[in-house]
Amino acid sequence: MSKTRVWIVGAEGNLGSTIYREIDREEYRVITSDKDVDITDVEQVTRYMDVNRPDVVINCAGIVRSGDEEAELVELYKVNTLGARNLAVASRKTGAKIIHISTDDVFAGNVTAERNEFDIAMPDTEYGKSKLAAETMIRELNPKHLIVRSSWVYGGGKNEDFVDKILGQAKSGEKIQVPNDQISSPTSCRELARFIVCLIGSREYGIFHAACQGRCTRYEFAKTILQEKGLDQVEVEAVFSSANGGRCTKLRNLMMEITGIYRMPDWQEALREYLSEEENG
Numbered sequence: 387m388s389k390t391r392v393w394i395v396g397a398e399g400n401l402g403s404t405i406y407r408e409i410d411r412e413e414y415r416v417i418t419s420d421k422d423v424d425i426t427d428v429e430q431v432t433r434y435m436d437v438n439r440p441d442v443v444i445n446c447a448g449i450v451r452s453g454d455e456e457a458e459l460v461e462l463y464k465v466n467t468l469g470a471r472n473l474a475v476a477s478r479k480t481g482a483k484i485i486h487i488s489t490d491d492v493f494a495g496n497v498t499a500e501r502n503e504f505d506i507a508m509p510d511t512e513y514g515k516s517k518l519a520a521e522t523m524i525r526e527l528n529p530k531h532l533i534v535r536s537s538w539v540y541g542g543g544k545n546e547d548f549v550d551k552i553l554g555q556a557k558s559g560e561k562i563q564v565p566n567d568q569i570s571s572p573t574s575c576r577e578l579a580r581f582i583v584c585l586i587g588s589r590e591y592g593i594f595h596a597a598c599q600g601r602c603t604r605y606e607f608a609k610t611i612l613q614e615k616g617l618d619q620v621e622v623e624a625v626f627s628s629a630n631g632g633r634c635t636k637l638r639n640l641m642m643e644i645t646g647i648y649r650m651p652d653w654q655e656a657l658r659e660y661l662s663e664e665e666n667g
Contacts, residue, residue, distance in 0.1 A: 400542025495633030567632030
């Protein structure tokens with residue numbers, strides 16, 4: 387029996403590289419791409435699909451920018467939205483399933499209630515709008531789709547994230563200031579990758595939230611990181627990120643609860659596992 391072929395798009399990023407490490411090579415044949423395949427070029431994407439014929443496409447590619455400048459805005463939608471469209475079209479043509487990685491930023495950041503997969507997404511940032519537009523493209527252009535939204539993803543080791551930043555500042559003696567008005571669920575890259583790998587061979591389709599259990603502020607997140615590393619003595623100053631109040635996005639993994647396909651751990655438990663593995667190399 388031939389192995390299921392999985393194409394990881396954006397494989398050099400934190401999540402893409404973690405998924406690559408988590409996939410069982412006995413069960414799957416994995417192919418990867420990053421900047422060598424320009425997902426904004428529909429011909430490149432189509433050609434790659436036609437040559438490699440993956441059964442599953444995992445889209446981890448994307449950029450996070452403010453979109454304040456016109457050039458940034460164009461690039462934001464070109465990569466996040468147009469790229470997703472191209473992958474959706476090409477994967478449908480070959481009959482492949484597409485797993486698209488999205489974000490809690492598709493919701494506005496001024497609502498304190500939990501948001502589940504059945505709530506209406508109304509982003510209030512250009513980044514969030516570009517990601518929601520990508521979701522729309524995926525849903526409309528390939529019926530065999532899975533959209534995975536997560537929040538405050540860290541780990542992976544390829545590019546600096548919030549955990550790296552806090553530990554780096556602590557070791558250098560740099561003053562640490564962290565917002566106390568931003569609330570969400572820190573999510574381990576490894577746990578998110580494990581769930582995505584679980585989806586590859588499943589018969590599930592649609593939108594899934596995949597955030598670790600529990601919520602905290604950025605300030606509480608930073609303090610917990612330092613405590614877990616035995617750096618309790620390092621001072622962290624709580625600040626306000628905005629005069630109008632910071633962002634609050636609380637995802638509920640309702641589809642996981644309904645289907646029973648997976649359960650994300652508590653964010654503190656996942657952080658402890660991540661830091662322990664990093665320490666032990």
